[in-house]
Amino acid sequence: MTTFLSGISIVCFVASYAVALGCEASRLVFRSGVRGMVMVGFAAAGLVAHTLFLGWRAVSESTVPLSSPFDWYLLAAWLLAAGYLWLALTNPRTPVGLFLLPVVLALVGAAVLASREPFLQSPAAQVWARIHGSFNLAFSVSVALGAVAGMMWLIQAGRLTRKQPPLKGFRMPSLERLALVTHRTLGVAAWTAVAGFVSGIVLNAVKLPESVPWTDPVVMRMGMVVAWLVVADGVTLATRRRPGGDRIAAWLSVASLMVLAGSITWGLIAPTRHGVPAAAIQAGMPEVSP
């Protein structure tokens, strides 16, 4: 059993998600009676492998899922993959995987590039670190879901504006439902992002004197993301009762994912003291990316 679990690699679930994505894309090309089963089967197999991989890491590395940037990205991808599987089962005719699975694969890709070093050692700081990580996870997942709904809204609205019948095998949810999701996810994303940032400030205070400076790239980029999300949510709320408010919300949701993706890319390449164990800094070890 141990050999089996330790043998599960990232390739296992990435390959399963990729096949499920390929099945979703094939909706545009041909009809098939068995595609739905194959798609859900591969997505479920990927999710099981993904779960076992995270579980095995938690046991073998004595870590919890949010203990390193690597685990954080993988957990975010797991949440979105689980969401996809649920949507694929409850709405089999909606090609939601075409939008959601690329985000899942991108997050797994970010995990591969991210550091596997645990964030912190101190027990007091770990509690705040988990709160901080959880809020950041919640807002990132909300942004991703909102962007998917926003993209689908724009595609559906484009089709309705051009007065074309729906594409075969590409039936989108109604604008009403998609607008509801974009509005709600933007709101959730904004407030969990604020909570994540505030908990980050508390965490920084708890682990003084080895705190992360305000000028640290991670602090700056997270500050920008939080500011963007709060402004985006404010604009969405202000325009909701105006003509075209849903379109503005859809565009802002998509733009929010772009901002988050830019922030993650920046985080992967810029050196930082964020999340680096104090002992490592004191020992003069190199700084890591989150």
Place this chain on the structure above:
Amino acid sequence: MTATATKAATTLSLVGGTHRTVPLELRERLAFSAEQAAAALVAFRERFPGREGVLLSTCNRVEFYAAGEHEAAAPPAEELVAFLAECRGLDPGRLAGVLTRQADEAVVKHLFSVASGLDSMVLGEPQILGQVKQAWSLARDNGTSGPLTGGMFQAALRTAKRVASETAIGRERTSIPSVAVADFAAAVFEQFDDKRILLIGAGKMAAETLRYLRAGGARDVTVVNRTASRAVELAARLGARPGSFAELAAELVAADLVVSTTGASELVVPLSLFERIERARGGRPLVVLDLAVPRDFDPAIGERPGVWLYSVDDLAAACNANRHSRKREMPAALAIIEEETLRFMTDVHHRATAPVIEQLRAGWSETGDLELERLFRRLPDLAETERVEIRQAFERYAAKLLHPPLVSLRSESQSGPPLGLLDALRRLFQLRE
């Protein structure tokens, strides 16, 4: 080859006319009500005893499917034409000129196409399948459906299900009201039960569109008309609430979906009117199905954010796109029909071999029994279990000898009745005809 062997033992025959071949005026007179169809089937049973018959009568077609076997072969087409003319009190000469006749495999292929909606006025429409089922059921009830028509109609239903599930021929909608509601209004709104529907005018498409909206859950429906009494009358007929045309602006503010079908020669809702009420709507999306010709809504209103305006031309274009989409599925549907026709005809042709096989089996069995009796008389000390073993060995031997000719007959049945093989078997084993 004997004279009997050259004749197929089973025959299928079809006489009928559709919207393509029979003028509407004659089609109306030829059509059968359910009672008339039942009476016609009873008359058929009396006129052609031992034959099978199914009458399919819809608003677009009247077709009589007849079948028979051996001595009681299906009646000739001309007799069926005369029979239909007699049933409806029409001149047989006039009918003979417009009704089409088909025989055997062509009958099967035609029925499978009809049941699958490929021969319908609207390609792929599903209602015909129910009508085919009803026709068969009526024939069963009146004792004119037997193994041949039963098998053929059962196969037709299976074929129609295959065409529906394996192709998209019936998926896309092709009527303006259904496309308006399913492909456009339902793409904007998740549900209609919490939406306010406004009908402006009393055009013929209003009621049909409302039927689809009601099926989607619409409950809150208001009808306005320039003539107040007409609005009240329409509202009562459609189960809606009458509104005042003078308060059209207020109704537009409250509405989520508007179906407009007035006969007005000028715009009923100009852009200036919409601009006045736009702010009061609070940014709620508005779907407008302008089914009037000339249009009731200024097309510029469709450019306003949150407004989804569709005219008859827009919806007709979507219907045409759907029709083209259905046509693209034709080759796949026809392939299924070919496959199912071959399967059914193989079974039908194979049925003709049954008497010969039965005689062959009976002859061998009789010879085997005689030989066994002689053997058991010579070996009186055999135990009962040994006798059973020997008897079973004889039966297995006979079955194995019979297997190759059976396979050959089945294989030959795919390309028609295996008359040559049957004749050869009869002559080789001296079977009676």
